[in-house]
Amino acid sequence: MLRKYLAHWLAAWVLAGGILGAQPGPAGGTFTAQQAAAGRTAYLGHCAGCHLPDGHGSAANDVPTLHRIPGEFVKVPRGREFLAQVPGIAHSPLPDAEVAEILNWMLKEYNAPYLPADFRPYTVQEVSVYRAVRPANIMKVRERILAELAAKGIAIDYRAQ
Numbered sequence: 001m002l003r004k005y006l007a008h009w010l011a012a013w014v015l016a017g018g019i020l021g022a023q024p025g026p027a028g029g030t031f032t033a034q035q036a037a038a039g040r041t042a043y044l045g046h047c048a049g050c051h052l053p054d055g056h057g058s059a060a061n062d063v064p065t066l067h068r069i070p071g072e073f074v075k076v077p078r079g080r081e082f083l084a085q086v087p088g089i090a091h092s093p094l095p096d097a098e099v100a101e102i103l104n105w106m107l108k109e110y111n112a113p114y115l116p117a118d119f120r121p122y123t124v125q126e127v128s129v130y131r132a133v134r135p136a137n138i139m140k141v142r143e144r145i146l147a148e149l150a151a152k153g154i155a156i157d158y159r160a161q
């Protein structure tokens with residue numbers, strides 16, 4: 001399990017930083033207005049039922065907000081992977097290209113002020129690698145990310161969403 005995870009992680013690292021990082025352009029993490037429009041439509045069709053059309057989720061139903069927190073998560077590699085591994089994505093039949101569009105749209109629309117200066121949109125290849133990993137306990141993964149962010153001085157309180 002751990003070995004499988006490490007292999008995927010290595011592949012993700014190579015894809016994100018090595019091969020694709022060296023190739024700017026359509027394959028290198030750009031995000032066009034057309035992709036944003038597609039991302040919005042896909043979000044409304046596949047995610048808004050739970051996270052609501054404005055992305056604020058429902059604290060009463062334990063559906064997290066998609067504002068600010070994802071923008072903080074992409075500041076650490078494990079957080080960037082996590083966003084493509086949450087159940088709503090892992091269990092959806094959406095193709096990787098559409099998942100990339102949704103994530104990039106969500107980050108741009110709901111998280112712009114929090115994105116790191118060096119943020120690069122998700123590529124389809126990256127989503128494909130991250131998605132192939134299904135953490136057995138996604139909430140434990142989230143706890144580790146929250147601890148990593150806390151160590152960087154970034155505090156996240158879900159009760160205050």
Ligand code: HEC
Nearest residue numbers: 046047049050062063064069070083086087088089102142
């Ligand atoms: C059936 C309801 C449901 C749907 C549909 C759904 N989600 Fe979620 N989502 C949740 C819940 C509940 C959580 C909290 C984690 C958990 O309990 O599984 C969550 C967690 C998340 C998180 C992590 C947020 C955090 O701070 O931990 C992200 C990002 C996310 N969802 C994005 C999406 C996207 C994008 C879609 C559409 C492709 C989607 N979700 C579809 C219910 C849903």
